Amino acid sequence: MSDSDTGWKQARNLLLWLVIPLIAGLFLSSAIIPQPVIGVIRLEDAIYTYSAQNTIKQFKYAMDHSNIRAIVLVIDSPGGTVVDTETVYTELTRLRAKKPVVTVINNMSASGGYYLSVNTDYIFAKPASMVGNIGVIGYLPPAPFIIEDIITTGPYKLWGSPRDSDMRQIEMMKEGFFEAVRLGRGDKLTAGDSIIFSGQIWSGMDALKLGVIDEFGTESDGTRKAAELAKIAHYRVLDLAKPAGVELYSGLFFYQSPDGMQMPYPNKAGIYMLYIPPLPVK
Numbered sequence: 001m002s003d004s005d006t007g008w009k010q011a012r013n014l015l016l017w018l019v020i021p022l023i024a025g026l027f028l029s030s031a032i033i034p035q036p037v038i039g040v041i042r043l044e045d046a047i048y049t050y051s052a053q054n055t056i057k058q059f060k061y062a063m064d065h066s067n068i069r070a071i072v073l074v075i076d077s078p079g080g081t082v083v084d085t086e087t088v089y090t091e092l093t094r095l096r097a098k099k100p101v102v103t104v105i106n107n108m109s110a111s112g113g114y115y116l117s118v119n120t121d122y123i124f125a126k127p128a129s130m131v132g133n134i135g136v137i138g139y140l141p142p143a144p145f146i147i148e149d150i151i152t153t154g155p156y157k158l159w160g161s162p163r164d165s166d167m168r169q170i171e172m173m174k175e176g177f178f179e180a181v182r183l184g185r186g187d188k189l190t191a192g193d194s195i196i197f198s199g200q201i202w203s204g205m206d207a208l209k210l211g212v213i214d215e216f217g218t219e220s221d222g223t224r225k226a227a228e229l230a231k232i233a234h235y236r237v238l239d240l241a242k243p244a245g246v247e248l249y250s251g252l253f254f255y256q257s258p259d260g261m262q263m264p265y266p267n268k269a270g271i272y273m274l275y276i277p278p279l280p281v282k
Helices: 003-032 049-064 082-098 112-117 163-188 204-210 219-230
Strands: 037-043 068-077 079-081 101-110 122-125 130-132 201-203 236-239 254-256 262-266 271-274
Touching: 037 049, 037 219, 049 068, 049 082, 068 112, 068 219, 079 082, 079 112, 082 101, 082 112, 082 271, 101 112, 101 219, 112 130, 112 163, 112 271, 122 204, 122 219, 130 204, 163 271, 201 204
Parallel strands: 037 068, 037 236, 068 101, 101 122, 101 130
Antiparallel strands: 079 271, 130 201, 254 262
């Protein structure tokens, strides 16, 4: 065997000793290290007991699974109850402390829906999306009056509180909402408080000009942004509803008229972060 043949054989053997462990290492790492995941969570309803519970369940699933590296929160919601919205907001804060969250607004993110949107790292919407309606709405209890067949141990036992107490509570919640928007959007807002906090609902076009959203985009854009913020590539996208065990719910948030027509009003009196559209003029 010539010296050149011997040299080639040695080089080949050396190459095999280098390549085989490398290939084995790649297979082993792919088996041990899971592929990164962008989780998709959809809030496509008013925010109340059932939708809040299901959304939070998906937040917790995302926090418990390290391979889920970022979240795309897809919103189409007019808002809902103050309590449920604040509960979701609190859990969203915990999730965002661990993983980036990007909002994608489809048709609407109004009132409580927008309250959640500002607690994320980036907001996409469509030019025709409906965004904003920042503020609180409340249904005051009736003025106390005497009912002869009912005995109570205090003037507000039947009504819960005086009307001016409810008004103060609404004012306090309004200021909390405003502060959440200031905290979430900060210097991105291009208009003063008198416009931003006027309760207007804007098209996506106007929302972009005002700094209420960051950019026009779809779920695909939201996924790419989430991956960028998480600094990952070669990821897969997973809708978290099924793996998180979200169940279908049938609770009715909106009032139904006696003839079965759903009205744009909540079916219970209370204080809401909710957009209520005007009824069509007959």
